Amino acid sequence: SMAFLTRQLCRGVSTSAVRNVVIKNVTIIGGGQMGAGIAQVAAATGHRVTLVDTEDDVLKKAKGIEGSLKRVVKKKFADNPQAGEEFIQKVLQNVSTSTDSVSAAQSSDLVLEAIVENLKVKQDIFGQLDKVAPEHTIFASNTSSLPITDIASATNRLDRFGGLHFFNPVPMMKLVEVIATSATSKETFDSLLDFSRVLGKTPVSCKDTPGFIVNRLLVPCLAEAVRLYERGHGSKEDIDIAMKLGAGYPMGPFELADFVGLDTIKFILDGWSEKYPSNPLFAPIDLLNKLVAEGKLGKKTGEGFYKHK
Numbered sequence: 001s002m003a004f005l006t007r008q009l010c011r012g013v014s015t016s017a018v019r020n021v022v023i024k025n026v027t028i029i030g031g032g033q034m035g036a037g038i039a040q041v042a043a044a045t046g047h048r049v050t051l052v053d054t055e056d057d058v059l060k061k062a063k064g065i066e067g068s069l070k071r072v073v074k075k076k077f078a079d080n081p082q083a084g085e086e087f088i089q090k091v092l093q094n095v096s097t098s099t100d101s102v103s104a105a106q107s108s109d110l111v112l113e114a115i116v117e118n119l120k121v122k123q124d125i126f127g128q129l130d131k132v133a134p135e136h137t138i139f140a141s142n143t144s145s146l147p148i149t150d151i152a153s154a155t156n157r158l159d160r161f162g163g164l165h166f167f168n169p170v171p172m173m174k175l176v177e178v179i180a181t182s183a184t185s186k187e188t189f190d191s192l193l194d195f196s197r198v199l200g201k202t203p204v205s206c207k208d209t210p211g212f213i214v215n216r217l218l219v220p221c222l223a224e225a226v227r228l229y230e231r232g233h234g235s236k237e238d239i240d241i242a243m244k245l246g247a248g249y250p251m252g253p254f255e256l257a258d259f260v261g262l263d264t265i266k267f268i269l270d271g272w273s274e275k276y277p278s279n280p281l282f283a284p285i286d287l288l289n290k291l292v293a294e295g296k297l298g299k300k301t302g303e304g305f306y307k308h309k
């Protein structure tokens with residue numbers, strides 16, 4: 001209504017911010033395992049995607065989205081391989097890559113960040129892009145554990161900032177956690193929910209609390225599994241078998257930790273143990289710290305809790 005618009009204008013909120021944004025052009029910052037996966041799914045659902053990374057090598061590998069698409073197409077187009085091949089080409093045409101985040105952000109409806117789990121680095125990039133992105137552009141972070149409020153504080157678009165947390169591997173995992181801070185507007189939140197649905201995912205609404213829903217439960221579970229192993233109360237293999245066959249998880253805690261990346265898990269636990277020193281569930285884990293110090297980060301480096309071919 002007019003009264004609502006006037007109120008928004010008085011509060012210094014622009015009119016473009018009170019409309020839902022239909023997201024078509026997406027810039028993804030960070031072309032690692034999450035960024036590439038999100039780029040693939042967004043491109044496959046008709047969005048124009050620009051994938052940005054500081055490393056040219058990463059962007060060349062992210063072109064390997066093709067490998068994952070082939071796995072998807074094998075099932076989806078089982079009866080028509082020719083149509084499958086055409087689908088892959090169409091999806092790949094929707095993805096361009098760049099090392100220049102500033103020019104990428106200038107023509108996007110959504111800037112989604114999936115870079116290293118470090119508050120300062122995330123604030124730096126968003127602070128920079130806030131100055132060049134169009135007024136209507138929504139910013140979102142795929143952070144696993146950092147407060148969205150803290151990341152958003154580097155910008156002047158608090159009402160157009162939210163969390164959009166995907167799960168690994170993105171093409172397979174159906175969930176997206178959509179996070180509203182106390183400043184996220186309803187229009188922004190609804191736009192992010194709609195975007196998640198258009199991607200074929202199921203969104204859940206989360207508050208800006210540590211680990212949102214999934215990681216608040218998964219990370220303590222992993223930490224307890226490592227402590228159980230350190231006490232000598234079970235082998236890694238038996239703990240993994242137990243959680244798969246006894247609790248129905250597709251991967252055991254050690255397998256999943258190697259899959260996610262031990263560096264990411266260490267960033268999460270270090271952050272939480274510093275912030276909540278009295279919570280024993282978040283206490284540092286010697287074995288995790290040792291493996292990370294040795295560069296054993298899991299599947300991506302060939303070794304973590306297990307050796308990988």
Ligand SMILES: CCCCCCCCCCCCCC(=O)CC(=O)SCCNC(=O)CCNC(=O)[C@H](O)C(C)(C)COP(=O)(O)OP(=O)(O)OC[C@H]1O[C@@H](n2cnc3c(N)ncnc32)[C@H](O)[C@@H]1OP(=O)(O)O
Pocket residue numbers: 068069071072075143144166167168169170171172173215218219221222243249250251252253256257260264265268
């Ligand atoms: C025990 C609980 C304690 C856990 C502690 C863990 C700690 C975690 C800390 C969290 C850190 C923060 C991370 C974060 O923020 C959030 C996360 O992402 S948490 C991780 C969430 N992910 C999972 O939990 C994954 C669980 N695993 C699975 O669902 C399956 O194992 C998986 C789908 C990955 C693979 O399936 P699997 O049967 O094991 O292997 P297959 O190779 O046979 O694949 C099956 C099927 O899927 C297709 N596929 C697999 N990967 C891809 C891909 N990248 N792209 C496309 N398609 C893929 C594959 O082709 C197969 O298709 P078929 O038709 O069946 O052949």
Ligand SMILES: NC(=O)C1=CN([C@@H]2O[C@H](COP(=O)(O)OP(=O)(O)OC[C@H]3O[C@@H](n4cnc5c(N)ncnc54)[C@H](O)[C@@H]3O)[C@@H](O)[C@H]2O)C=CC1
Pocket residue numbers: 029030031032033034035052053054055058101113114115116117118121125142143144145165166167168259260261264
């Ligand atoms: N690994 C996982 O299972 C999940 C991770 N996340 C979160 O997603 C984010 C990314 O995680 P991953 O993809 O696993 O990491 P990754 O290490 O695979 O990829 C991060 C990429 O960001 C790039 N990068 C770093 N700084 C940059 C900058 N300033 N500009 C552009 N690119 C930059 C790096 O070169 C690297 O390629 C983290 O915040 C993590 O917590 C969220 C869900 C699941």
